[in-house]
């Protein structure tokens with residue numbers, strides 16, 4: 001039986017396809033429409049999904065009735081979206097069932113984790129009414145409702161410093177390392193404590209703010225976020241008694257705050273697409289009534305679920321270009337499902353070169369302060385980063401301290417941290433082999449890894465996108 005899961009109509013529309021045993025396809029709609037954060041499906045992604053067969057049933061990621069009541073009370077426009085009519089407009093005539101926003105987040109994390117027992121903490125901006133929920137296994141045990149929302153808080157300040165809310169929160173997080181949190185901390189914390197409705201935004205706050213003040217704002221916002229995040233971890237532990245944590249919702253992408261998790265939980269899992277796009281998959285996993293969940297839970301989860309550029313991973317050619325040009329693009333295999341490029345749609349570079357960070361930022365036309373991440377083999381990570389031997393970070397979800405920042409200037413942030421990606425052979429044999437040969441040739445154990453995308457465009461999806469990238473920036477893409 002072919003099941004489709006759809007998350008659409010808000011931001012970052014996505015579609016997932018699952019049969020009775022495994023995940024067959026999952027992608028953001030933007031990769032096909034070429035419109036960043038596209039909120040709607042398109043004929044390209046539907047065509048791609050249909051390659052796996054017509055859907056027998058469609059699961060929608062949230063409850064449109066509940067959402068409509070909240071939007072009505074919040075004074076928003078476009079209150080009602082009927083999932084069945086929406087699907088029919090795209091030629092999808094299978095029956096449509098809807099779920100619940102936070103349940104879809106929980107299921108996307110809980111059912112893809114390898115834990116037999118776990119708590120799940122979901123933190124996002126806003127679903128229907130829930131903004132934060134805690135689950136013991138798959139049972140909801142605690143919740144906070146709109147308008148109290150950590151996600152809305154973070155997005156409001158993202159907008160206040162001139163960035164795009166629901167999109168650029170990670171830039172605000174990156175800016176935090178350059179600021180002094182003390183300057184605005186008390187004031188911002190007070191706003192949270194007064195239960196201000198951040199859905200209204202904070203455009204009115206401090207009209208005299210200048211661009212150079214934005215870094216101090218970012219540092220204070222991150223500090224306040226971490227206080228509440230820590231409290232939520234404590235509550236989750238108390239309410240569930242579990243020692244494993246699944247973290248989901250858009251806020252799970254705050255890799256700076258995620259470093260706190262090990263203080264309270266022995267191990268944790270964040271599905272590599274924890275935001276609303278990942279809920280296309282979660283909608284199916286929450287409602288599909290699998291008789292034997294172990295078949296899904298033991299299925300080795302992979303983030304490589306999107307459009308397939310079906311070629312052998314070009315290890316030797318990549319090494320050659322890295323040695324000569326120091327920067328090379330790779331568009332190979334199935335695209336990653338989620339916001340991070342993990343080796344199949346990546347721009348790779350030599351992290352030892354002091355000029356590389358500026359060069360890559362120039363290519364990507366990003367702000368100068370933006371950091372880059374390293375990719376390293378699992379067995380090498382503890383030697384170069386301040387982590388224990390069991391540390392794993394296959395999806396770049398946590399920052400760690402680099403032991404020798406002067407040796408790898410391109411991948412270390414201002415605060416000495418790196419958002420590291422660890423690679424095991426069984427997860428990505430091609431990338432693992434590339435890192436092995438790169439180390440043999442140069443002695444360098446890691447590469448800089450950033451997403452392969454043209455400014456303001458989604459990550460490269462197909463062969464045509466890869467060709468356009470190569471032509472626009474003069475960087476070879478293999």
Ligand SMILES: [Fe+2]
Nearest residue numbers: 124126127276
């Ligand atoms: Fe959400």
